[in-house]
Amino acid sequence: MAADNSVLVIGAGIFGLTAALELQQRGYQVTVADPGPVPHPLATSNDLSRMIRIDYGADGLYSSLGADAIEGWRRWNSAWGRDLFHEDGMLLLTSAPIVAGEFEQNSYDLLTGRGFSLERLGPGDLARRFPRWNSEYYVDGYFSITAGWAEAGEIIASLVKDAADAGVSVVTGFKAARLLQDGDRVSGVVDSDGSELRADWVVLAAGVWTTVLLPELADRMWPVGQPVFYFKPDDPESYRPPSFPPWAADTPRSGWYGFPANDDGVVKLANHGPGRRVHPDADRVILAEEEALCRAFLAQSLPSLASVPLNDSKMCLYCDTWDGDFWIGRDPARQGLVVATGGSGHAFKFGPVLGGLAADALEGIENPYTSRFAWRPLGEIKKEEMRYTGE
Ligand SMILES: Cc1cc2nc3c(=O)[nH]c(=O)nc-3n(C[C@H](O)[C@H](O)[C@H](O)COP(=O)(O)OP(=O)(O)OC[C@H]3O[C@@H](n4cnc5c(N)ncnc54)[C@H](O)[C@@H]3O)c2cc1C
Numbered sequence: 001m002a003a004d005n006s007v008l009v010i011g012a013g014i015f016g017l018t019a020a021l022e023l024q025q026r027g028y029q030v031t032v033a034d035p036g037p038v039p040h041p042l043a044t045s046n047d048l049s050r051m052i053r054i055d056y057g058a059d060g061l062y063s064s065l066g067a068d069a070i071e072g073w074r075r076w077n078s079a080w081g082r083d084l085f086h087e088d089g090m091l092l093l094t095s096a097p098i099v100a101g102e103f104e105q106n107s108y109d110l111l112t113g114r115g116f117s118l119e120r121l122g123p124g125d126l127a128r129r130f131p132r133w134n135s136e137y138y139v140d141g142y143f144s145i146t147a148g149w150a151e152a153g154e155i156i157a158s159l160v161k162d163a164a165d166a167g168v169s170v171v172t173g174f175k176a177a178r179l180l181q182d183g184d185r186v187s188g189v190v191d192s193d194g195s196e197l198r199a200d201w202v203v204l205a206a207g208v209w210t211t212v213l214l215p216e217l218a219d220r221m222w223p224v225g226q227p228v229f230y231f232k233p234d235d236p237e238s239y240r241p242p243s244f245p246p247w248a249a250d251t252p253r254s255g256w257y258g259f260p261a262n263d264d265g266v267v268k269l270a271n272h273g274p275g276r277r278v279h280p281d282a283d284r285v286i287l288a289e290e291e292a293l294c295r296a297f298l299a300q301s302l303p304s305l306a307s308v309p310l311n312d313s314k315m316c317l318y319c320d321t322w323d324g325d326f327w328i329g330r331d332p333a334r335q336g337l338v339v340a341t342g343g344s345g346h347a348f349k350f351g352p353v354l355g356g357l358a359a360d361a362l363e364g365i366e367n368p369y370t371s372r373f374a375w376r377p378l379g380e381i382k383k384e385e386m387r388y389t390g391e
Contacts, residue, residue, distance in 0.1 A: 005027075005028050005029070005200045005201065006028065006029045006030075006031070006198075006199040006200050006201070007020075007023050007028045007029070007030045007031070007199055007200065007201045007202075007203060007362070008030075008031050008032075008033065008188060008189065008197050008198070008199035008201070008202050008203070009023075009030060009031065009032045009033070009202075009203045009205055010033055010034075010176050010189060010202065010203065010204050010205060010206050010213070011032075011033075011034055011204070011205040011206040011207060011209070011210075011341075012032050012033075012034035012036075012038040012039075012040070012043075012156070012160055012170070012172075013039075013040075013043045013044060013045040013046075013156065013205060013207050014045040014152075014155075014156065014159075014343075014347060014348050014351045014354060015205040015207070015328075015340040015341055015343070015347065015354055015358065016032055016034070016203070016205035016206075016340070017032065017156065017159040017160055017163055017355075018159065018351055018352070018354045018355030018358070019203050019205060019340050019354070019355045019358035019359060020032045020163050020168045020203075020355070021159065021162060021163050021166060021168065021355055022355030022356050022358065022359040023203075023355070023358075023359050023362065024163070024166045024167055024168050025166065026359055026363070028201075029167075029169075030163075030167075030168045030169070031168070031169040031170075031171060031197060031199065032160075032163060032168055032169070032170050032171065033171045033172075033174040033176065033189070033197055034170075034171075034172055034174065035172070035173065035174065035175040036172025036173055036174075037172060038156065038157070038160045038170070038172060039153050039156035039157055039160075042284065042317075043156070043207060044207050044208065044316060044317055044318065044319065044343060045152055045153075045155075045156050045207075045348060046152060046153045046156060047152045047153060047228070047268075047316065048151065048152065048153065048230070048259075048262055048266060048268055049149045049150065049151060049152060049259045049262065049268055050149065050150045050152040050348035050349060050391070051090065051147075051149055051246055051248075051257060051259070051349060051391045052066075052069070052070065052073060052085060052087075052147060052148050052149060052150050052348075052349040053066065053090050053144060053147040053246075053349065054066035054067050054070065054111065054116065054144070054146055054147065055090065055092065055107040055111065055144050055147065056107065056110075057103040057106040057107050057110070057252075058106040058107075058109075058110060060110060061368065061369065061372060062346075063107075063110060063111065063114070064368070065350055065353060065369065066349060066350065067114075067116075067146070068352075068353050069349055069350045069351065069352045069353045070087075070146055071352075072351070072352020072353055073085035073087075073148075073150065073351075073352055074087075075352070076155075076158075076352060080158055084150060084151045084154050084155050084158065085148060085149075085150045085151075085155075086148045086149050086150070086151075086241075087146075087147070087148040088147075088148045088149065088241040088242075088245045088246060088260065089143055089144055089145045089146075089147050089148065089241070089242075089245045089246070090143070090144045090147035090148070090245060090246045090247065090248065091130060091141065091142075091143050091144075091245050091246070091247040091248070092104055092107070092141050092142055092143075092144060092247070092248050092251075093126070093133065093138040093140075093141040093247065093248070093249045093250065094138065094139070094140045094141055094250055095137050095138055095139065095249075095250050096139065096140070097139060097140045098140045098141070098142075102252070103251075103252040104140075104141070104142070104252075107144075108120070108142055111144070111146075116144075116145070116146050117145045117146070118142045118143065118144050118145065119142060119143040119145070120141075120142045121140065121141045121142060121143065126138055126141065129143075129242075129243065130243055130244065130245075131243060132238060132239065132243070132244055132302055132304060133247075133249075133301065133302065134300065134301050134302070134303060137300055137301060138249065138301070143245070147246065148245075148246060149246045149259050149260070150348065150349070150351075151262075152348055155351065159351075171197065174191055174195070174197065175191055175192065176189035176190070176191055176197075176206070176213060177189075177190055177191050177192045177213075178190055178213065179202065179204075179213060179214075179337070180196060180198065181334070184333075184334050184335055185334065185335040185336045186202050186331070186334050186335065186336040186337040187199070187200075187202075187336060188202065189202065189213075200336065201336050201337075201338065201362055202336060202337050202338070203338045203339075203340055203358060203362065204337065204338070204339045204340070204341070205339075205340040205341055205358070206341065207280075207317075207319050207341055207343070208223035208280040208317045208318075208319045209280050210319065210339065210341045212280065214339065217327075217339070219322075219378055220321060220322050220327075220376075220377075220378050221319055221320060221321045221322070221327060221341070221342050222277055222319075222320055223277070223278055223279065223280045223282075223317045223318070223319060223320075224274075224275035224276065224277055224278070224317065224318045224319075224320045224345075225275050225276040225277075225278045225282070225284075225315040225316070225317055226270060226271060226272060226273070226275045226315065226316055226317075226318060226345065227270065227271055227286040227287075227290040227291075227294070227313065227314075227315060227316075228268065228269075228270040228286075228313060228314050228315070228316050229268065229269050229270065229286075229291070229294050229310060229312075229313050230266050230267070230268050230310065230311045230312040230313065231266070231267045231268075231269075231305055231308045231309075231310065231311055232264075232265050232266055232267070232308070232311040233261070233265070233267060233304070233305060233308050236261035236265030236266075236267070237261075238304075239260055239261040239267045240260045240261050241260055244260050244261070245260060246258070246259050246260065247259075248391070249297075249301055251272065251390070251391075254271075254297070255271040255272045255273040255390070256269060256270075256271055256297050256301070257269065257270060257271075257272060257390075257391050258270065266311060266312075267305065269294070269297075269298075270316070270391070271290075271293070271294070272345055272390025272391050273390075275318060275320075276315075278315075278317065280317060282315075283315075284314050284315045284316070284317075285313075285314070285315060286313045286314065286315050291310070291313065318343065318344060318345040319341050319342055319343050319344065320342075320344050320345065321342040321344050322378055322379070322381070323379065323381055324344045325342065325344070325372050325373055326340075326341075326342045326343065326344065326347060326357075326373045327339055327340070327341050327342030327373060327375070328340045328341075328342075328354075328357045328358055328361050328369075328373040328374075329361050329370075329373060329374040329375040329376075330361055330362070330364070330375065331375060332375055338358060338361050338362045339375065340354070340357075340358040340361070342373075345390040345391060346390055346391060357369055357373065361373075
């Protein structure tokens with residue numbers, strides 16, 4: 001690391017801001033550029049809530065990263081002097097008995113083996129402890145204590161302030177149109193008006209817009225639209241922890257997950273599924289059939305919400321990589337370029353450790369995650385390797 005090295009981070013989402021903060025702490029002079037305002041209204045990191053969990057099936061790598069991130073969330077809460085990460089736990093429910101080899105049993109085995117506390121639901125527990133749920137339909141599950149949810153948009157607002165306080169130059173109103181290159185070295189970006197920002201390093205963290213600037217990666221990552229629904233029930237108290245913690249209901253198979261009522265009484269749920277491939281600038285609206293599926297799920301699972309009118313809805317975009325793993329690595333073909341993106345619907349929870357991974361990539365420091373998240377060719381996913389990683 002050399003103190004006079006400059007870094008330009010493109011994009012002020014969770015990947016970009018955490019990279020900026022970490023690199024500034026490592027002695028670089030960092031600028032972050034974003035069209036703004038930050039949080040950007042269309043940024044994937046900007047929403048009421050994001051799930052924070054360490055339950056990752058048999059995938060010990062993400063689970064370890066998640067455990068490190070939880071420590072970081074606790075540190076951020078105390079640094080901010082307010083809890084933007086709510087450690088309310090997470091309820092994982094199944095409509096059939098949990099069986100060996102499935103996500104829930106794999107998570108349970110891995111986490112209990114690592115010493116984490118999980119409470120397996122016994123007969124009658126769901127009706128007694130979590131009465132909003134249809135206990136005739138959900139017959140099994142567990143409560144994961146080391147989990148919760150994060151106020152995503154508020155966190156981005158706090159991080160951009162932290163970055164500015166740490167000396168990062170935050171430039172809003174700048175939308176990079178293309179990379180600048182001197183020989184085989186990326187040396188900055190230019191916007192559509194011809195304004196340039198130059199630096200020794202560029203960290204491209206533009207989420208679903210990454211492939212607009214790097215179309216050569218469009219075969220390995222792409223924007224996918226996922227529906228999100230918001231309700232405002234009359235009695236928000238009954239949708240709050242401990243009786244209504246964040247939840248995932250048959251999620252590896254059904255895709256449904258959700259959150260307790262926030263301070264404004266808004267209950268959010270969303271679906272993690274194949275989604276719809278869209279352009280990053282497509283209208284962010286949900287389809288009538290997506291709302292119908294949500295209503296059917298509620299009627300079966302949370303009947304008290306089934307006829308509550310929608311308070312809001314939107315389509316939120318994942319930047320899915322072909323294999324679901326993040327993309328945090330140096331361009332092998334050019335000097336000076338690091339890409340930090342490919343959240344694939346599950347990166348926010350790792351916020352406190354993402355910046356370290358991006359900074360390590362820039363500095364060429366190997367860590368246990370380097371090879372999994374590296375710049376990589378398109379490969380084949382064998383069915384047994386496919387895993388549930390959403391939210
Ligand atoms: C519906 C939904 C639910 C999710 N739920 C969870 C969850 O529960 N838990 C979890 O861990 N993760 C979840 N995720 C995933 C997580 O939110 C994302 O992985 C993460 O926020 C992506 O962050 P990012 O920094 O890559 O992108 P973004 O937050 O989109 O940031 C990219 C930034 O780049 C800027 N930008 C774009 N183009 C340019 C340009 N040309 N020049 C300069 N700047 C530019 C944008 O304005 C934006 O601010 C969810 C995602 C969705 C869509």
